[in-house]
Amino acid sequence: MLLAADVGNTNVVFALFEGREIKARWRIATDPRRTGDEYAVWLLQLLAIEGIDRSAITQLIVGSVVPRAIHNLTVLAEKYFGITPLIAGEGRAAWGIAVDVDEPRSLGADRALNTIAAHAKYQGDLIVVDFGTATTFDAVDFNGAYKGGIIAPGINLSLDALVGNTAKLPRIAIEAPRTNSVIGTNTEDQMLIGVFWGYVAMMEGLIARMRAEIGRPAKVVATGGLAILFDQHTQIFDAVDADLTLEGLAILAERASQ
Known part of the structure; x- marks a missing residue:
């Protein structure tokens, strides 16, 4: 079986693959100081x-x-599983x-990884939107080449900046507004409208511009934690x-085995 670790700025997601099928997955907060031993105590119990x-x-x-996390995950692999890990983008996992x-x-x-997985699963030109700590928009051509993209603040970062730099605005949860009205009648509703519908408008506007620049029909594939909410x-x-990013790891590992 394959154990894949997707290390993001906020969370590390571990997924256990049998072939291309995910059999189990676990999530832990990203901390570059977490040692291989600490990962092992947590992960071996879950297994x-x-x-x-x-x-x-x-x-x-x-x-x-998060480059600093790679060393400790390498220790985890070698000490507790007796495996030299593949590092995505390097060596046999180029x-x-x-x-x-x-x-x-x-x-x-x-x-x-999103580029690799999206090209393997969907045909033609693609725009991949990944909702993470940052929200990224990536252009992938019909040959699977990465052509560039956009980096925008994630919606939680935007909210953190708004709340952290004002004296009276409260912390609110990211969720869909209760109505489609964009004229709020209280502070919390007005904040949610600005953050949520503002983000939807940003996405729709940027994707429209990317499609126009690509000049060919392009499918839009969304991934990341908030993709379902916005969809x-x-x-x-x-x-x-x-699971796009994790599937990209599985594809790389499969290629490295051939």
Whole structure:
């Protein structure tokens, strides 16, 4: 079995694959100081709960946008699983795609993995929207090449900035407004309208501009934690694929085994 670790700025998601099928997944807050031993205490207990012996894991791959976390996950792999991990984007787990941007080495692992998985699953030109700490919009051409994209503040970052830099605005939860009205009658509703519908308008506007610049029909694939919420309130997405980044890791690991 394959154990994949997707290290984001906010969370590390571990997924256990049998082939391309996810059998289990677990999430822990990202902390670059967390040692391999600490990961092991947590992860081995979760494997035991699922009735999976550590010897069943024969391959481990790490995709990370937090470089400091890679060392401790390598310790986890070598010390507790007896495996030298694959590092996404390096060696046998090189991306294997064209990266047509000014600085190819600066492409984040999550965006490269989304490109790989989206091209493998969907045909033609694509726009991949990933709702994470930041929200990214990535253009992938019909050959699977990464052509560039957009980085915008994530909706929670936007809300944190709004609340953190004002004296009286309260903390609110990210959720859909109760009505479609964009004229709020109290502070909380006005904030939610501004954050939520403002974000929908931003997404729709940027995607329309990207489609116009691509000049060919392009499917829009959304991933990340808030994709499902926004999908209920816009028609802009052609597909919502929550596991896109993890599937990219599985594809890389599969290629590395051949």
